[in-house]
Amino acid sequence: MSKLTTFSDARPTTTRFIKATVATILVALIAGYVLTPSTDIYIATAAAMAVSVMGLSILTGFSGQVSIGNAGFMAIGAYTTAIWANHHEHFPIVLSLVGSMAVGALGGIALGLPATRLRGPYLAGMTLAFGYVMTPFIQSLGSWTGGSGGLYFPVLVTPTWFTSLVGESENLIGANARYQAVLSVLVAGIALFFAANLSNSRVGRAMRLVRDDDVAAELVGVNLAQTRVTAFAASAALAALGGSLLALVAGAATSSTYGVALSIELLSLLVLGGMGSISGAIIAGILAAYTDLIMTKINSLTGIDPFSNLGANMKGIIFGVVLITMMLAAPRGLVGLATTLAAKARRLRSGAN
């Protein structure tokens, strides 16, 4: 990562926010008419994963604290939503999502407070320990969480106005999938907007200063502990939101899904997309949603039996290789790679003139 980062003061304004929201709604609606239900699920997953990766991006990309346990925060969000949905079937979904974020943020603060005294590998190790214990912890609270079998909850009720809007009143499953896709994209849009805002705000700049040089940060009056805990809280809130959206797609929260493997996958996706970048998170989310399809393609192209040991574990192998090679060769991810290439191309062109 380059140490010199230029900071822009330009913050996304409310007008831009409204424009972005309107654009997102339009894209979601248009996409909704074109796409089939199975694609809706991919879109919903992509949005959920983009939010989750953005959560890790705030912690690792902005404030430089590597987490190998963010799937644990996703689990918090997923279970909060699932438990809530089992108790209050007809409850505004927005409140449920906000509730999940709040519980996630509390978890982030709880882990972030001791983390302020740690850095680098110690911190990463602590988040790993946190991510590792979440699965058995959730399973031990069987009466709340349904134990190792996971917690299923009633399908998200699609409002009638939406069903009539997309004109699929006869196809409830399709309408429901579309509702989830639209909802996820909308929520992801709002979440990423706030992340972008945070990135350029005073707090975001403080985070990056802490990341690059904590002594300098302290000298200019940045409260180190507070900044680091804020990053943890924001990161955990977004991770919980992502986990919550993912649980809505699956209709269940299963503790084994949110193990260390998912945390490593999040880190791979983050590095692949580009740390600390909004578009990187979106790329990562889309990649995450389509990973299984891509893997099927790779398996069929190479003639590997997808049910063989190799076929089943190809994803993990590729993620591992990608994580290592990206970090060694292009630590700023695909977005960084694109920026570098664009800059090179510009230089070449101006050189030719």
Add this chain to the structure above:
Amino acid sequence: MTWLSSGFMSDVFLGITNGVLYGLIALSLVIVWRSTSILNFAQGAMAMFAAYVGMTMSSHGLNFWACFAIAIAAGFALGGLTERVLVRPLYKRPEINSIVVMVGFLGLLESAAAAIWSTAPRTLESPFSQIYFQHHGSTILLSPFALFQIIAALVIMTAVGAIFRYTNLGLQLRAAALAPEVARLLGVRVNRLLTFGWMLSSAAGVVAAVVISSSGSIGLSPTIMDGFFVFGFIAAAVGGLESPLGAVVAGLMIGLVQQFLQDYAPSGISSFAPVIILVVALMIRPQGLFSTTKARRV
């Protein structure tokens, strides 16, 4: 009912049996940390992989000890290879790069092991009996295998300690870790020694992995070391990451604390024990219980 079979002593025995393994893994982490300032997140996965390489040889008719020897040799090789190929480019890079690369290596090794040997746990023949000792009609929670486990770990710890303390090689290793430039000027082949440190660390980890997976109850699987690595890391961190003795003592302590929590605390708390132990220990002494450097911040 003798005092040896009391609930308290049972916890002590089980705690020590696990604790020596945590200590061994922690020691393995400390060796690498001291010489290269890299926390090897793939340590458990490397040990698991080498254990697979060795222990699957039993299907070729080799006995346990021959497989064990091959596994350790594979550990040496994998450690050296990792240092040369993956770790060397990381020395001058920011900390975050090495963390991410080692985590990537962890994922890669676990998936590769699953691809080669499948995720189904493989039970290994156990060289010693798992049946607990009986004393005047009551059970003591120690078995011949547990004794083997404790002795094997202590032997490796002592051997590593002796290498560092009494041999010329150990002196060079310490010199290379403490002051690489000066050591280089004095004719120490620092790069070669860094590789050797990784080989030694990796082989020590393999001993832990083989012992764990031949204990009968669990068997060898790609993710077998995950939990042990977490506890081993905690032991290393609590011990201060710099101190081999600290790592071993902290490992034993954590084994005991974990065992007592499991017995006396509600299950929710005992499953969260790793994080609680780490947080509490680092709150009390952020530099680690046995660290001697005072100016260092963690």
